[in-house]
Amino acid sequence: MTNIKATNITWHEGHVNRQEREKLLDQKGALIWMTGLSGSGKSTIAYTLEHALVQRGHLCYVLDGDNIRHGLNKNLGFSAEDRTENIRRIGEVGKLFVDAGLITITAFISPYRADRAIAGQTVGEDSYFEVFCDAPLAVCEERDPKGLYKKARAGEIKGFTGIDDPYEAPEKPELVIDTSKMSPQEATIALVEMLEKAGKISALGE
Amino acid sequence: MTNIKATNITWHEGHVNRQEREKLLDQKGALIWMTGLSGSGKSTIAYTLEHALVQRGHLCYVLDGDNIRHGLNKNLGFSAEDRTENIRRIGEVGKLFVDAGLITITAFISPYRADRAIAGQTVGEDSYFEVFCDAPLAVCEERDPKGLYKKARAGEIKGFTGIDDPYEAPEKPELVIDTSKMSPQEATIALVEMLEKAGKISALGE
Numbered sequence: 001m002t003n004i005k006a007t008n009i010t011w012h013e014g015h016v017n018r019q020e021r022e023k024l025l026d027q028k029g030a031l032i033w034m035t036g037l038s039g040s041g042k043s044t045i046a047y048t049l050e051h052a053l054v055q056r057g058h059l060c061y062v063l064d065g066d067n068i069r070h071g072l073n074k075n076l077g078f079s080a081e082d083r084t085e086n087i088r089r090i091g092e093v094g095k096l097f098v099d100a101g102l103i104t105i106t107a108f109i110s111p112y113r114a115d116r117a118i119a120g121q122t123v124g125e126d127s128y129f130e131v132f133c134d135a136p137l138a139v140c141e142e143r144d145p146k147g148l149y150k151k152a153r154a155g156e157i158k159g160f161t162g163i164d165d166p167y168e169a170p171e172k173p174e175l176v177i178d179t180s181k182m183s184p185q186e187a188t189i190a191l192v193e194m195l196e197k198a199g200k201i202s203a204l205g206e
Numbered sequence: 207m208t209n210i211k212a213t214n215i216t217w218h219e220g221h222v223n224r225q226e227r228e229k230l231l232d233q234k235g236a237l238i239w240m241t242g243l244s245g246s247g248k249s250t251i252a253y254t255l256e257h258a259l260v261q262r263g264h265l266c267y268v269l270d271g272d273n274i275r276h277g278l279n280k281n282l283g284f285s286a287e288d289r290t291e292n293i294r295r296i297g298e299v300g301k302l303f304v305d306a307g308l309i310t311i312t313a314f315i316s317p318y319r320a321d322r323a324i325a326g327q328t329v330g331e332d333s334y335f336e337v338f339c340d341a342p343l344a345v346c347e348e349r350d351p352k353g354l355y356k357k358a359r360a361g362e363i364k365g366f367t368g369i370d371d372p373y374e375a376p377e378k379p380e381l382v383i384d385t386s387k388m389s390p391q392e393a394t395i396a397l398v399e400m401l402e403k404a405g406k407i408s409a410l411g412e
Contacts, residue, residue, distance in 0.1 A: 008261075009391045012253040015268055016260045024265060047218040054222045055214075059230060059265070061306045062221055071328070072298040075291075085281075092278035093299055100267045102306060122277075185215040 021101035027058050028200045029098035031123045032105045032191065035116060035170060036133030037162045038148055039140035041179035041187070042107040045133065048184040049191050053103060058201055061097060063090060064107040078159060084115050091119030098127050103200065111161045113168040129194065132173040137162050139180040227307035233264050234406045235304035237329045238311045238397065241322060241376060242339030243368045244354055245346035247385035247393070248313040251339065254390040255397050259309060264407055267303060269296060270313040284365060290321050297325030304333050309406060317367045319374040335400065338379040343368050345386040 022028050032049070034042040046062045053060040069076075073089055076082040087110050097104040110116050120128040140162065141149040152160035159165045175194055177187045196203045228234050238255070240248040252268045259266040275282075279295055282288040293316050303310040316322050326334040346368065347355040358366035365371040381400055383393045402409045 009254060009258050009394050011250065011390045012257045013250065014253060015272070016253075016256050016266065020260055021265060021267075024260060024263060044217065044219065047220060047222075048215060050222050051218045052215050054226055054230060057230060059227060059307070060222065061227075061302070063302070066221070067302060067305070071301060072295060089278060089295075093302065095277060096267070096269070096273060096299065096303075097306070099273070100303070100306075100308060101265070184217045188215050 018099050018101060025059055025101045026202070027101065027103060028127075029101045030103050030127050030129060030195065030198070030200045031094040031098050031119075032103070032129045032131055032195075033094075033110070033116065033119060034105065034107045034131050034133055035110045035173075037135065037137060037140045037167055038109055038160075039143040039145055040133035040135040041177070041184065042109075042133045044184045045177065045179070045187045045191070046105040046107040049105060049188045052188050052192060053201070056201070056204070058103055059101070060103045060105065062105045062107060063093060063097075068093075068108075083112070087112075087115040087119055088122075091122040094119065095123050098123055103195065109161050109167070111165065111167045113171070116170070129174040129198070130170050130172075131191070132170045132176045133179055134169070134176050135179045224305050224307060231265055231307045232408070233307065233309060234333075235307045236309050236333050236335060236401065236404070236406045237300040237304050237325075238309070238335045238337055238401075239300075239316070239322065239325060240311065240313045240337050240339055241316045241379075243341065243343060243346045243373055244315055244366075245349040245351055246339035246341040247383070247390065248315075248339045250390045251383065251385070251393045251397070252311040252313040255311060255394045258394050258398060259407070262407070262410070264309055265307070266309045266311065268311045268313060269299060269303075274299075274314075289318070293318075293321040293325060294328075297328040300325065301329050304329055309401065315367050315373070317371065317373045319377070322376070335380040335404070336376050336378075337397070338376045338382045339385055340375070340382050341385045 034046055036042055043064055050060045050062050073086050076086050090106055094104050144150055151157045152163040161167050175190060195201045240252055242248055249270055256266045256268050279292050282292050296312055300310050300312060350356055357363045358369040367373050381396060401407045
């Protein structure tokens with residue numbers, strides 16, 4: 001049985017605020033928005049960072065095709081309109097996660113500047129970190145982890161980013177990671193430093 | 207500067223799993239789905255529970271009209287189709303929050319059984335707790351916190367739940383709270399006990 005007494009419980013009309021949850025978690029909510037071509041290393045870096053942060057006791061969550069395209073956004077296709085709505089919804093979910101105090105990482109190609117700008121505005125400048133996974137197209141195509149470039153070159157997929165649909169590189173990214181030169185581990189160190197410098201997490205030993 | 211060394215960071219191909227985050231948080235992810243008429247006390251109970259859980263050191267988040275209808279679901283109206291999509295998206299976001307380890311509370315009228323069933327299936331039976339805020343229509347209408355019943359009776363709002371649109375009561379709710387007889391504090395105690403019994407949080411003193 002619970003030991004709570006009614007006298008300890010206060011009636012509330014509004015949400016617990018973000019600061020209270022951040023205090024509980026000993027971290028500040030942030031959205032790390034990874035953008036780049038298919039095969040540029042977004043997911044690998046996101047997962048590696050997620051594991052490193054959880055190991056340090058930080059609550060972290062990755063939004064990517066695995067959990068978004070088969071869930072929340074399963075009713076969206078790949079038309080220009082649906083791509084925009086896809087990114088809009090991810091930005092809105094990111095905002096909720098950041099408000100909940102989580103360090104949230106998104107790993108989507110998100111090729112259009114205007115769509116990313118909306119996500120950034122939704123979450124708010126202080127909480128939004130755009131990270132450009134910048135690997136040359138030739139390297140991404142050589143990796144081709146999902147065999148998508150091959151299909152795009154064969155014309156089996158239309159409107160594939162980098163082949164017959166544009167990728168608009170960030171103009172002022174918080175960080176650029178060239179994954180043809182940098183390992184996921186090195187990228188993770190850079191991202192952890194970025195979060196420390198922004199005051200989202202404390203440096204170790206502090 | 208960070209003290210992390212590359213040798214401490216392991217390259218990962220997949221998400222941190224739910225259990226690892228639950229261990230970090232010392233709680234288990236759950237979705238408490240509050241359903242009931244407008245004015246039945248869903249939001250007040252949700253906020254009171256949220257504050258009580260955070261006070262006990264648990265990470266908790268409320269999804270309600272405030273943060274969903276003006277954000278993720280701002281492109282939805284109140285047609286039958288849009289209402290279903292509204293609840294579907296909330297269920298999907300709930301699933302993500304539960305996977306992130308949070309005790310998540312939703313406070314939406316959610317009048318249709320079929321829509322709630324989809325949310326329950328999305329999140330999974332072990333994590334889904336349907337809570338029926340069951341206050342008589344007359345009491346809800348008397349409270350009329352947003353003045354909506356008055357507008358519905360005047361014909362200014364069409365398809366308002368309880369007036370000219372049906373509310374389908376849960377058949378097997380986890381908990382029924384008659385807020386005409388029970389205070390938000392008493393309801394919160396019942397909900398905390400429910401979470402303790404389900405092993406989602408530890409009883410105090412354990």
